Amino acid sequence: MAMLSRPVYGILSPQTGKNHLLIADAEGAAAILDLAKKTSPDFFAAAEVMFVPGPDGGKYVEALKALVPGRLYEGPSIAAAMPRLRQIFGAAHMGLRLYVAGTESLIGQVVQAASEAGIEHASIQTEHRGSWARRVQCVHCKGITENVTTQPVKCSHCGLLLLVRDHYSRRYAAFQGVCINAEDPSEIPPTEEMFR
């Protein structure tokens, strides 16, 4: 059975309304391009697109520009995009329609910022594309380790060897990491690539 704390992602579909904000990273751009095939002709004129291409997403920039969105932002990282995003959320009124596509890390952090601004997470359209790398919160030191692809993983803050659980917190936008060898610190299990 799937872990019930873990978000379920869907497929972006156009919502009624005039005020659309679309956020994507890397392969998530392809989800916006797929959405564009289903939208009315004037959809993107009143939309803002925020895109974080990362190392692999540069190939989508021209195609996104060709949608001629009302505003197009291209940022170097999710972290760099967050202040701009928070400002939009802070000023947003009820009619804002939110679409997020890409890595689980991006979706989690956008939903987190939206929730802090009072936007109900269930009202956000999400679609997963690309990497399944995880954000992991160390339950011991509370530090967050980004882009985790292995099981177990060493906490980038306190150095404990963490079992990456499927238990997920929307508030932290992170999976839970718990010391994997707490019962016997001399046991060092092999590290495997798990989250690609």
Add this chain to the structure above:
Amino acid sequence: MGINFKKETFRDDYSFKNSPEQVRRFPFPFHEDGYMYSVNIEPHVGGRTGTVFEHLFDVDEHYVSEMQDRAMVLAEDPLRCQSLPHMTLAGWDTLELLMTEKAKSYPEHFSLTRDGDKWHWINRPLGIDDHFTFGDTSTLPYGPLEYITRQSQGDFAVLDQRDNNLWMDAGIVTTQADWSLDFDIGMNFFEWHAPVPLAHELGIFTRALKFLMAMQQGQPARRLNWTMTINPRLDTSPENFHKWGTDRATVTPENVGQKVHLRVEVQMFFRLPRSNALLFPIRCYLIKMDELVSSAKWGRRFHRVLRDLPDELAEYKGLVRYRPTVVEWLSKRDDGKPTSSGYGPD
């Protein structure tokens, strides 16, 4: 006659132990010689004299020392007590419920005098004598939830009810069976129970949620849950797992009796009057194997329960490493005789 509060520790030298009277009133959680999940919720009404259910909020001989241990945990990690901004009213509801019940059940130890919103609270065992204004947080040294739960044994989760679900939006958690309030705060009923194996498939949580959402004020309910703890440590938190996890590898046939504890949670549910939140106290009771087998029936039965426990549950409860040693030790105290039904020690 008042309670004889003991001076003892739940860490370092682990001087905790139960008096013979406290052993007799232990809330043994198995009514038959086996265990599987069930909703097992029953009305929480005052029970027989000499049981932990005599009063709605049991105060026992460990009270003062448990509160000292809680203060130490909070000093190290303030994130163990949190309350989302919309939960302050539920905190006042909690304070009112705990103060009125304590003063009613144990007048020799606690008193509450109310003059409109001017309240006077005396907690003699902890040496507290405070005047404050009900509803005005600035008149207390902590928020209302933290103030009163620093004076109440057991963990407390406060659940907001909305959108056909319950949300873990406040709590104080320092004596937990390995779950993190800090991680789970803000989650709904299914989300915070997500890591529990088997029970989702059995429909346990769907039925439990339906029951809880329909709960009425003045009709509290309770259920029992259990796990095991090596050394009488109250703070078996995931936060500190890397500090206490090694204890699980220290069990030997010689030390089972003193080191291995059955840990029982009396979980209670109260509908709160102003906020309509649900208060979910989780009271932890510990008993050493030596103390447990002082009742022949409990010793026999716990042997059979632990021996036959499904592996998934043993894994989830963290018993895998020491279960064989404890089962072997208990088997020598199980003469194979039938046990009477019910929880009592005989």
